[in-house]
Amino acid sequence: MSPITPPLARRLDSLQSSAIRDLLKLTARADIISLAGGLPDAELMPRDRIATAAAAALSDRSRLQYTESPGWGPLREVLAARESAALGRPVLVDEVFVTHGSQQALSLLSEVLLDPGALVVVEDPAYVGALQVFRAAGARIEAVPVDAEGMRVDALRELITRGERPAVVHTVSNFHNPGGVTLSPRRRGELAELADTHGFWIIEDDPYGELWFDQPSPVPVANYSPNVIRLSSVSKILAPTLRVGWMVAPAQVCRAVELLKQGADLCGSALTQQIAADLLTDTDWLTTHIDAVRAAYGIRAKALVGAVRHRFADRVVTTDAAGGMFVWVDFTDGTDTNALLPGALDAGVAYVPGSAFAVTTDYSHSMRLCFTTSHADVLTEAVDRLARAARV
CATH class of the missing domain: 3.40.640.10 (Type I PLP-dependent aspartate aminotransferase-like (Major domain))
Structure with a gap:
């Protein structure tokens, strides 16, 4: 007689894996520029200062x-x-x-x-x-x-x-x-x-x-x-x-x-x-550190928004990047961002379709782009790849 498998809690019935996490598994290839993640830039993290603080804490x-x-x-x-x-x-x-x-x-x-x-x-x-x-x-x-x-x-x-x-x-x-x-x-x-x-x-x-x-x-x-x-x-x-x-x-x-x-x-x-x-x-060190992070992200944000508006012109409306990590893009020409994604991946660029964040609105013509983990020239290349995939 086979053992009876116990059930899991019913609360799991309404849960599903984040589409973003699932997408990140597809963007591990070195040839893909990912605008899909929501990660801060590891190169800007204060590794050496953290190491010094850790050593001080471990002294006791x-x-x-x-x-x-x-x-x-x-x-x-x-x-x-x-x-x-x-x-x-x-x-x-x-x-x-x-x-x-x-x-x-x-x-x-x-x-x-x-x-x-x-x-x-x-x-x-x-x-x-x-x-x-x-x-x-x-x-x-x-x-x-x-x-x-x-x-x-x-x-x-x-x-x-x-x-x-x-x-x-x-x-x-x-x-x-x-x-x-x-x-x-x-x-x-x-x-x-x-x-x-x-x-x-x-x-x-x-x-x-x-x-x-x-x-x-x-x-x-x-x-x-x-x-x-x-x-x-x-x-x-x-x-x-x-x-x-x-x-x-x-x-x-x-x-x-x-x-x-x-x-x-x-x-x-x-x-x-x-x-x-x-x-x-x-506080003096922290102020200098956060100022450096803001400056780097600010340059990248403006590069990404500028490239999107230049390449796609009136085909899109995008938020101004005044801070944070993300830009939201709405296509005005009916482009389906779920349908576009496989071609974008083939072209070497990833993003998160807007439907991943939908509650009641469809957002099938939208996407989220993250600018934090790539330099300005790489972000410009990412938008070029996206434009080729969208046949702009």
Whole structure:
């Protein structure tokens, strides 16, 4: 008699692998220029400075122990000071919780804030990591569109007027992934006012806010309302391998997250949290480092946008790259980016079709391009290859 295979949880029925991750498997060939990834440039990561900080942390064996579930105390103090400066108000250490990257914060929050069937409002196109988390939590997902000023808060207001009551509204407020746009100050205030009036949580997902090119990012949404939980990380400004993210949230939310984190992994890495604290407190070095990253990405972003607009002209509309890592391109001539992709790969260039980020809108005529991991001349060649594939 064959053994009976036990079933897996039904929550997996609604989940699927990220189309972006699947695409990256196809772009490993050396002859392909990938605009598909969402990775910072490893060449700009401060390897030597990280090594120095690691050596300093390892000089004391006691620092190899477990640390507190909410994060290593000195790092939380550093983050509280940084967030106080960003928000223009005091942020207490008890309001800072360190996580294994900001994605873990999003996952833990979904368990703390959402009952099965609760309504979550996301942006469309959406950050796929958020969609995976909310679907795994059994949430009901509604989407509101994004335009040049970020989330269409008027569409959210209409949704509420129709009787919908969100438990959570998720926004990538600065240099949106995948849309590349930034939520305007006016809409930040309007979004916060809706949260205060109707009693829902805003998750302000902000991994890109320090990667501005021409002018600083607007004041965070969390400055406008106590109902905002703000997420960030060092992955984009230092290195993803540190796996240091954090949330700023009311103390009762942090305590609830702590209970879940204790069951998930007890605590994060005390070693990498000490390294992150060392780098974040070396303010002169950090300023110089982030300025260098901004300068490099800014040159690449302008090269990519310029090449796309030059080669495709009025066949496309593309976002201006004012910061972050991504450019969103809409074809105006009916080009199907899913159908175009095999030819683009044959031509030696990869991108992510817009449908990978779709919630309710099709986006079959759109694509996301990442400019961070190639120099300007390589990006120009990538667009040339894309143009040949599209027969421009």
